Amino acid sequence: MKGKLIFGIAKSLLLARWRQTLVAAVGVTFSIAMFITLLSFMNGLNDLLDGLILNRTPHVRLYNEIKPNKNQPVNAALKDSYNFISSVKAGITRQEIYNSGPVLQTVKNDPRVLGVTPRLSTQVFFNEGTIDITGLINGIDVEQEMRLFNFGDYVTAGSAMDAENVANSIILGKGLAEILVADVGDVVQVTTAQGERFSLKVVGYFQSGIQEYDKVQCYASIATTQKLLGKPANYVTDIQVKLYDLDMAPAVAKEYAKVFNVDAEDIQTANAQFDTGSSIRTLISYAVGVTLLIVAGFGIFNILNMMIYEKMDSIAILKATGFSGGDVNRIFLVIALSIGFFGGAVGLVFGFIFSVIIDNIPFNTAALPTIKTYPINYSPIFYMIGGTFALITTYFAGYFPARKASRVDPVEIIRGK
Secondary structure: OHHHHHHHHHHHHHHHOHHHHHHHHHHHHHHHHHHHHHHHHHHHHHHHHHHHHHHHOOOEEEEOOOOOOOOOHHHHHOOOOOOOOOOOOOOOOOOOOOOHHHHHHHHHOOOOEEEEEEEEEEEEEEEEOOEEEEEEEEEEOHHHHHHHHOHHHHEEEEOOOHHHHOOOEEEEEHHHHHHHOOOOOOEEEEEEOOOOEEEEEEEEEEOOOOHHHHOOEEEEEHHHHHHHHOOOOOOOOEEEEEEOOHHHHHHHHHHHHHHHOOEEEEHHHHOHHHHHHHHHHHHHHHHHHHHHHHHHHHHHHHHHHHHHHHOHHHHHHHHHOOOOHHHHHHHHHHHHHHHHHHHHHHHHHHHHHHHHHHHOOEOOOOOOOOOOEOOOOOOHHHHHHHHHHHHHHHHHHHHHHHHHHHOOOHHHHHHHO
16 A cells, blocks of 8 residues: 555656656657667677678688698707798698598588588689789689578679589679679680680679779689689688587687698687677677766756755655655655656667668668668667666666655754745
8 A cells, every 4th residue: 555655656746747757758768769779770780791701701711721831850850959940931732622522521410510612712814905913713612602601692793503504604703893894794814823724704793892802802613613723623722611609610620620630710710800890889889878878867867856856845744744764765766767667668669760760771882782771780689778777777866866855854844944
């Protein structure tokens, strides 16, 4: 019964100064709405950038790095001395992965692995009149690249599968195609590092969204690339692995490096700087959102303080008629939490509405052909955090004024009147 009475009194005080109550609630609503909108947009942007970089990067890459031999002859000959060797050159290094077929099969059978695909890269020169333009042809298993790394999403002209189905074909990077003025269906001339010259048919354009990348990178089937190099069908220089659990990549890379006697690079190492940038952007968005909530909390604090000064008579009467300091404290906490709850709930709704509006704003740029609207992340976690912060902020905004009200001496107030 007493609890019901406390809620009734709190309701009466809220409605008695409804304009002030509305201002406080609007402050919470605005803060929560901006908090949700900002986090949704910033994390949507992070997801977009992750898609451009991380989703096209293997979780584990197996290859043979060109490096000098660690066991130099002088170290074997002079074991009891310190040897300083400068300008050490790489020796005879095998770039291809030894026994690539069994390695591929073993990795494929690993229950931690979502998929695996071979790759073969080679530098070539595209012959444009008297000018040779440097390029890099990546020999890929097109079907596996489409399944694991969304390769088909970035082929903006032609069909990705044509690189597999059409003999002696190539998919040019969009930037390189513009330099060569090569349309789909045209034939381009390439010269390999060994001096061999080949004619390749253009069957599509690849556009990653990174301009410098698209001026160099091209794609062909593994068979076509092996033919360019004059290598057998088992010749591959990279094996790209995608795992079910991204966080396992460092441990799996170390294991594969030891088992297959190759170099292995995990995605965390390959994209450490990029991951740092994403983390900083997320941290900034949370910091701005929390700042908005704290500012709204100060607004509620000021409004409740003013309400206490204006309601000194009412507080004195309540305490004179038997209400304890704890009861008065609970009344003003109910007022603060009511503002936080209703203002926060409306703020969550408006935050979702603003996110939907942004998600439907056209965003067309030649650099990002797969993106049609601004990116938004609708994670429920953002709404849970926003609602929780609304209640916590308003609780502390109301706690100190409520404690002050609970200490009011009714005799002093009535005597002053």
